[in-house]
Amino acid sequence: xxNLTNGKFTVLLLVGALVGLLLFxxxxxxxxxxxAPSAPQSAAPxxxxxxxxxxxxxxxxxxxxxxxxxxxxxxxxSVRNTPVPQPTRAVGADPVKVVPASWTDGHPRGSTRVxxxxxxxxPAGLAHHDMHQSVTFNNMGPQIPMYNGxxxxxxxxxxxxxxxxxxxxxxxxxxxxxxxxxxxxTGVRFHDGSAFDADDVVxxxxxxLNPKEGVLSMxxxxxxxxxxxxxxxxxxxxxxxxxxxxxxxxxxxxxxxVMVSKDTLxxxxxxxxxxxxAPGTGPFKYMNHKQKEVWNLEKNADYxxxxxxxxxxxxxxxxxxxxxxxxxxSGQVDYSAWLNKGDGDKIVAGDFPGYKSMTWxxxxxxxxxxxxxxxxxxxxxxxxxxxxxxxxxxxxxLWNSTRLGDFGEWVPPQSxxxxxxxxxxxxxxxxxxxxxxxxxxxxxxxxxxxxxYGEGSQIQFLARGSVSSQVEGMAxxxxxxxxxxxxxxxxxxxxxxxxxxxxxxxxxxxxxTNMFGDPCEIWRNVLRADSPQNYGNFQDDRVDVAVNEVCxxxxxxxxxxxxxxxxxxxxxxxxxxxxDWPIGQxxxxxxxxxxxxxxxxxxxxxxxxxxxxxxK
Amino acid sequence: xxxxxxxxxxxxxxxxxxxSVLIFAAMRVIPGDELSVLFGQDEGAAKISxxxxxxxLADLGLDKPIWVQYGMWMGEVATGRMGSSFWRDExxxxxxxxxxxxxxxxxxxxxxxxxxxxxxxxxxCAVKQDTWMDYVGRVMTINFLAIPNFWLGTLVLxxxxxxxxxxxxxxxxxxxxxxxxxxxxxxxxxxxxxxAQAATVARMSRSSLLEVMxxxxxxxxxxxxxxxxxxxxxxxxxxxxxxxxxxxxVSLGFLLGGSVVIERVFQIPGLGLSMIEAVQxxxxxxxxxxxxxxxxxxxxxxxxxxVLYAMIDPRIRYS
Numbered sequence: 001x002x003n004l005t006n007g008k009f010t011v012l013l014l015v016g017a018l019v020g021l022l023l024f025x026x027x028x029x030x031x032x033x034x035x036a037p038s039a040p041q042s043a044a045p046x047x048x049x050x051x052x053x054x055x056x057x058x059x060x061x062x063x064x065x066x067x068x069x070x071x072x073x074x075x076x077x078s079v080r081n082t083p084v085p086q087p088t089r090a091v092g093a094d095p096v097k098v099v100p101a102s103w104t105d106g107h108p109r110g111s112t113r114v115x116x117x118x119x120x121x122x123p124a125g126l127a128h129h130d131m132h133q134s135v136t137f138n139n140m141g142p143q144i145p146m147y148n149g150x151x152x153x154x155x156x157x158x159x160x161x162x163x164x165x166x167x168x169x170x171x172x173x174x175x176x177x178x179x180x181x182x183x184x185x186t187g188v189r190f191h192d193g194s195a196f197d198a199d200d201v202v203x204x205x206x207x208x209l210n211p212k213e214g215v216l217s218m219x220x221x222x223x224x225x226x227x228x229x230x231x232x233x234x235x236x237x238x239x240x241x242x243x244x245x246x247x248x249x250x251x252x253x254x255x256x257x258v259m260v261s262k263d264t265l266x267x268x269x270x271x272x273x274x275x276x277x278a279p280g281t282g283p284f285k286y287m288n289h290k291q292k293e294v295w296n297l298e299k300n301a302d303y304x305x306x307x308x309x310x311x312x313x314x315x316x317x318x319x320x321x322x323x324x325x326x327x328x329x330s331g332q333v334d335y336s337a338w339l340n341k342g343d344g345d346k347i348v349a350g351d352f353p354g355y356k357s358m359t360w361x362x363x364x365x366x367x368x369x370x371x372x373x374x375x376x377x378x379x380x381x382x383x384x385x386x387x388x389x390x391x392x393x394x395x396x397x398l399w400n401s402t403r404l405g406d407f408g409e410w411v412p413p414q415s416x417x418x419x420x421x422x423x424x425x426x427x428x429x430x431x432x433x434x435x436x437x438x439x440x441x442x443x444x445x446x447x448x449x450x451x452x453y454g455e456g457s458q459i460q461f462l463a464r465g466s467v468s469s470q471v472e473g474m475a476x477x478x479x480x481x482x483x484x485x486x487x488x489x490x491x492x493x494x495x496x497x498x499x500x501x502x503x504x505x506x507x508x509x510x511x512x513t514n515m516f517g518d519p520c521e522i523w524r525n526v527l528r529a530d531s532p533q534n535y536g537n538f539q540d541d542r543v544d545v546a547v548n549e550v551c552x553x554x555x556x557x558x559x560x561x562x563x564x565x566x567x568x569x570x571x572x573x574x575x576x577x578x579x580d581w582p583i584g585q586x587x588x589x590x591x592x593x594x595x596x597x598x599x600x601x602x603x604x605x606x607x608x609x610x611x612x613x614x615x616k
Numbered sequence: 617x618x619x620x621x622x623x624x625x626x627x628x629x630x631x632x633x634x635x636s637v638l639i640f641a642a643m644r645v646i647p648g649d650e651l652s653v654l655f656g657q658d659e660g661a662a663k664i665s666x667x668x669x670x671x672x673l674a675d676l677g678l679d680k681p682i683w684v685q686y687g688m689w690m691g692e693v694a695t696g697r698m699g700s701s702f703w704r705d706e707x708x709x710x711x712x713x714x715x716x717x718x719x720x721x722x723x724x725x726x727x728x729x730x731x732x733x734x735x736x737x738x739x740x741c742a743v744k745q746d747t748w749m750d751y752v753g754r755v756m757t758i759n760f761l762a763i764p765n766f767w768l769g770t771l772v773l774x775x776x777x778x779x780x781x782x783x784x785x786x787x788x789x790x791x792x793x794x795x796x797x798x799x800x801x802x803x804x805x806x807x808x809x810x811x812a813q814a815a816t817v818a819r820m821s822r823s824s825l826l827e828v829m830x831x832x833x834x835x836x837x838x839x840x841x842x843x844x845x846x847x848x849x850x851x852x853x854x855x856x857x858x859x860x861x862x863x864x865x866v867s868l869g870f871l872l873g874g875s876v877v878i879e880r881v882f883q884i885p886g887l888g889l890s891m892i893e894a895v896q897x898x899x900x901x902x903x904x905x906x907x908x909x910x911x912x913x914x915x916x917x918x919x920x921x922x923v924l925y926a927m928i929d930p931r932i933r934y935s
Contacts, residue, residue, distance in 0.1 A: 121786075127653045127703035127897060135662060214671040216654070218662060276705050290714070291704050292893055293885050294787060317786050323883055326773075330783040494648035494898050501649070501663065532662035 098249075099170035100163055103154050107612050108307030116615040117313040118593060119333040124318035125292045128273035131256045132208055133216040135513055140255060141337070142295035142316045145610045146191070147258035147280035150182055150201065151249055152608060153516065161416065161516040163249040166608075167196065167259055167281065177244040184235040188304040190261045191279035191286070198231040203262035205229035205239075212270045221524055221532055222251040222515075225551070246554035247520050254515045255608075258282075283309035283611035292318050303611075310614035325587070328355065334593040334615075337586045341404050344585035356595075357587040365408050365522070366399070366511045368474060368577040369536040374506055376453050377536070383574035385447035387432045388440045389481045390474065395579045398469045408581035409433060410567045411519045419555070420519055420563045432571055441481065448482050456483025459506035463488060464496045470579065471509050500535055509579070510535050519563050520551035527575055538575040546570075592616055617926065624922060628915040635911040636693075636904070640686055643900040650678065653703055653897040676702055678900075689904065699901040701894075708905040711890055716909075719879070719886035721791055722802050722809065723871040727864055729810030734817030735860070741818065742825035743848065753818065760815035766877040769808040773881060776804070784882045805882045809875065813867050820863050824856040831855075858928060865921040869914040 108114075122141035131139050131147070154164035168182040188196035209226060211217035225245035230238050239248065251257075264278050272278050277286040281304065284297035295316040299309055317333060324336035325343040329352055344357035368386075370377035377383055392407070399405040407413060411421040427433040431440050448454055459478075463471040475486035486507075491499065499505060512533040514522045525531055528547050529539040546566040553559035588595050594614045651664075651672055664672075673679050677688065692699040698708040706714075734757075741753040776782045784801065791798040828834065829852050837847045876888035883889075887906055894902035 119786075125893070129705070133654070214668070214675055216662075216664065216668065274705055290885065291706065319786075319883065326777050326783045327786060330777060330781055332783065332786050492648070494650075494652040497652045498647060498649040532664075534663070 093175040095175050096173040097170065098173070100151070100165050101154060102165040103152070103609075104305050104308060104612055107305075108310065112310055112594065112614045113616060114310050114614070115312050117315060118311050118335065118610075118613060118615060119315040119317065120335040120337070121317040121319045121324045121327045121333045122335075122337040123320050124295060124316055129276045129278070130215075130272035131258050132204075132211075133218060133271075133273060134256060135218045141318075142289065142297075144255055144258070144282075144608055145284040145297055145314055145316075146282040146286055147260070148188075148282050148608065149253060149255065149257050149259060150184075151253040152255065153250075153253050161250055161253070161518070163253040167201075171249065178241045180239040180241070180248060181232060182237050182239070184237065185304055186235065188281050189302055190264075190281055191300060192261075192264075194261055194263060194279075196259070196261070196281050197234045198237045199234075199262045200259055201237045202229050202231050203265050204257075204259050205237075207260075207265060207270045208257065215271050218532070219251070219254060219256055221530075222254060222521065223248075224524070243548075244552045246552055246559065247518055250516055250518060251521070256515075282608060284311075284314055287313075294318065305611065309611040311610070314610060328587055328589065331589070333589075335586070335588040335595065337584065339585045339587055341400075341402065341585070344587055347587050354589060354591045355587055356590045357585060359404065359583050359585050361406070361412070361517070362582040362584045363515060363517050364511050364513050364582055365412065366405075366470075366509065366579045366582065367408075368579060369508050369510050370538075370574075370576065371503065371506050371508075372536045372538045372575070373503060376451060376457060376459075377506060379451045380573045381447040381451040382453060383577075384432075384572065385444040385451070385482070386478065387571075387574045387577055388447075389436055389444040390477050390577065391435050392433055392577075392579065393435055394473060394477075395470055398473045399580045399582075401469060404583040404585060405580035406583055408578045410570050410578060411522075411563065412517055412581045416517055420560055422567070430571070432574075444481065453482070453484075456485065458485045458487065460504070461486040461488050462496065462499055462505040462508035463490045464509070465490045465492055474507075474509070503537070508535065511582075519566070520547070523547040523566070524551055527570075536576060540573060540575065542569060543573070543575060621919070621923065624919055628919065631915055632908065632911055636690070636908050637686075639904050639907040640689065643904055644682065648898055650676065650702070650898050650900070653899075689901070693905070693908065698905045701902050702899045703897050704899070704902070708902055711902065712887065712905070712909060715885055715887050715890055717791070718788055718884060719872060719875050719888060721798070722806050722878070722884060722886065723868060723875060725799075725802050725806035726809035726813060726871050727868050729807055730813035730817045730864060730867070732814075733810065734814035735821055737814070738818040738821030738860075739825060739848065739853070741822040742829065743844075745826060753822075757815040757818045760811045761819075763812075765808055765812055766881055768811065769805065769878050769881040772804060772808060784884070786883070788885050805878050805884060809871055809878050813864060813871065816867065817860055817864055821856060821860045824859050825852055828852045828856040854928065858925060861924060861928070862921055865917050865924070866914075869910070869917050872910060872913055 120141075123136075123138045124141040126134070126136070126138040126142065128134070129139070129143065131143055148167045150166060150168040151163040152166045153161045167185055167188060169185055170183055172181045172183075174180070182201070184196070184198060184201070190196060190200075205223075205226075206229065207215070208217050208219055209223055209229070211220065225241045225243050225248065227240045227242045230240060232238050241248070245251075258280060260272065260278055260280065264275070265272075268275055268278070276289060279285075283300050283303050283305070285300050287296040287298050289295040295314075297314040297316070299312050303309065315333075317327065319327060319336075320338040321340045322343070325339045327333045328336040328339075339357070344359065346352065347355045347357035368390075370383050370386075372378055396405060396407055407424065407427070409421065409427060413421045413424060413427075422430070422433075431437075431443070434440075436444070445454070461471060461475055471488065471490075475488060478484040478486060489499070489505070500508065500510070512522075512526050512535075514525055523531075523543075524547055526533045527538065528534065528544050543566075546562070546569055549562050550559065550566055553562055592615055594616050596609070596612070651669065654672065670679065677685060680688070689699055692708075696709050698712065700707050701711065704711065737753050737757065741750045744750050773783065784804070789797040789801060825848075829848075831852075834847060834852055837851050838844075872887070875884075875886060876891055878884070879886045879888035880892055887909070890902060891906050893899070894906065
């Protein structure tokens, strides 16, 4: 071989020098970035107790008539470090036994076709396989058919979430309201043949309540009233509470809270992220999958609900938007979720005979967050001023220009059948929720001036790129009304959340997730000092007290009153500005696929509807 | 010649090393939260504690010193496993083995189409220079050069859905299982990808052929009484095709990288789609390995082009 020429040697030397320089730069930058962008620490321990007032808790069945002594509600103020309240139910109150219905009651139906394969396209681009660690519906699509929960929601009525029986036949609420005993179904087996019993429930709940190091637990906040879950006997488990919890059965019924076997959990060290085929008890068993392409599931012939599921197989393809519409209309799938705005409307309009479409509340909310750690938004006068001046209908219209959405407020009008939400007519008269009047705008300006920002200011407005129309609209309103100039910073999701957690922003538009639209569930996730989705680090004892009270009370007039007072409080101090409630759009081939639209509208997040779906 | 080729191979090594360092560095300096895909993106995200964040980063190997991370990656590349994806339940090597042939199939078909379409057009334009056939050919080639293939692909896809109720199959049939079905699946995307390449081939072959046709030996060939067909195809084309081979061979490398867009449009589960998914998920390992793979392919293709040169033209002997 000829020797390298001087020219070539020089080139190699230069390359080597360049590489060395790069490594040096990297080494320097790695020492600066070694402290990864850190999430703000929870500033205070979780609010330990609700206020000590209220009556018996009976989420579904009416409580037996019993005299209840009502302790005086504490004055609004700090309740941190408040001792756990004493039981508030009347001495000697009887336990309440609840045996809820199940959506599978009445199935199997003789008229329903048995067998066949349904193909569906849903978001299925899951990054891992642990439902307890997931907060995205990408896990729901392919995985929920393989599992059951203790309870799931019955699709009785749109937006009304009634916990129904699944792996638990029902529950008994203790006389003091501090424990729930769940009676488990008999003869249930996991897909690997092992028997399901109380040990599996205890292990699963332990994973949720006390996640191991390095394991997330996204629904832990939903069980902040639960001290422990213990085994009473092989078919009975007890949830031991530190306070009354009016919505515990609903929290249990959240679709992500699937039951997994203790053996599987121990084998995988309580981290199911890599386990795409962790055995469940569900109506379908795992066959195979190609990540972010397709999941193939087959019927569980030993399913504990006799005669179900109807289908032999499920094929779950990954896709949304235009791909979902195209796949459906070309006949490649029977059902598609998350169609783009307009595609579903065309199906509804009859442009595609034989196909049907429906809309459903996504149970997320979008909102403007204020950075409560920085001026000027640490001042509630500033927040309320903006709240009064921004027209929420304009914000909704901007959202609806590209997506589907509905009017949202502290308790979304669509949630729970509108039980606790203010009517649209009432909101149309309420400052902050109505189109601003001249008086509203003047009051807003007065508040801003009183806070010291009457002459305008500059703020950093953080936004995710896909939702910039609302951001730009908001920025324009701020400038025109208050002279506030916004420096817009738009980025994709990964960079966006990096910036959010860093706290280097003043105002942002963000989405928060909730499962069934209950005010406790929403506010606990978002508004408390320890809330995992409290992007603005908002902290106010009054709100913590209010949220805890709403969470403690069972459905009924007392709860309604508590919610009403809380809503008024939130209107005053404005921790965040709710903008809208996104709406999803699904569609299906009505000639091939038998679908219960009601079930799907309520329960995409939460429901194992595939077990009663069938081909026509 | 042999020495030249060996030197060419050896120079590929520092090239690949440089690419690996660049992409490794780029992945670590770009902004964004590596863990955002773990706790939700579109639906909102949840705060996690600093301790949990550190633990999760450690699980991903991102807590180790940079040179250790790089060394570990190189070790995985050497063993063929190429590292474990952050968020996939398969190694990068398995992803490449599963999806690579799909991308290769579409890219190779695209190159074939580019020759099947582009070469005859280029020859026709050269032979019929300054006639209406030449003008039409040139206008068409310019059009297909200018039109972005993602736009064309979307247009074709929408048209086929609306007018023929057709859309790309959701499940990809492997070529070795059902060859004909697999080819049918690749046809439309390969045509789209090949259209711009065909335009390039046509223009290059036209200009190259025009140059060769003015050579003395072509005049001699005609003077000897040989038919125009033999003059063009046996004498002129062989010389004219050398630069065309260079261009289209390099294009094969671009097609593999540029397939990202077409794979997204047609939902082809190839390496391009894997790249998009990995970038969105901030899956460093997958991005690094795919970029390195593309670099390797480019180096390899360039090497093969040189070999092909020497085979086609006996005058070319490297020293």
